[in-house]
Amino acid sequence: DGGITQSPKYLFRKEGQNVTLSCEQNLNHDAMYWYRQDPGQGLRLIYYSQIVNDFQKGDIAEGYSVSREKKESFPLTVTSAQKNPTAFYLCASSLKVQLNQPQHFGDGTRLSIL
């Protein structure tokens, strides 16, 4: 079945540590996205990518980094510069970055601080 796989499901970060969240899709979608979800705040866009080797900052990119070396993969690194990383992180993809295209979501990674 086609879909988006996020791993791990739960992740713990120590002070000063960088952690990387994995996102893989087999939908052959061009566009991929990372969102952060906090209770009562909806989804906020961290980064998005329209094609391989290209990505753009979203609304809350500070303290995060991404890469897009393959069409299928869009990993997110939460760096030590992100002082409040505890949240639910969602990866999504769409056929294109076109506004009438719905997004398909993974099941998320919950990140907590140790």
Added chain:
Amino acid sequence: AQSVTQLGSHVSVSEGALVLLRCNYSSSVPPYLFWYVQYPNQGLQLLLKYTTGATLVKGINGFEAEFKKSETSFHLTKPSAHMSDAAEYFCAVSQDGGFKTIFGAGTRLFVKA
């Protein structure tokens, strides 16, 4: 700038009762509108979308929504709630000239037996 307002962070209905989840948007041009559902510890799933054409949109699981331009609304309804409908629902909007989809804060639906 576009925005989305979902009225009511929590809505509670009895099983078999009408479900009405409210969404208002602001957009300077005709928008594209979406409703997504999220079950606990899962990602979002598309319920329905409005792009152009018929203003009454039917989605999965018996949900539908009506685009009302004069009221800048896109409320989600279901005639008869089922226990399995308990989840969080997000309204989202995007428009020409921008690349982003803006999500509302979400409405959590509780269904009482």
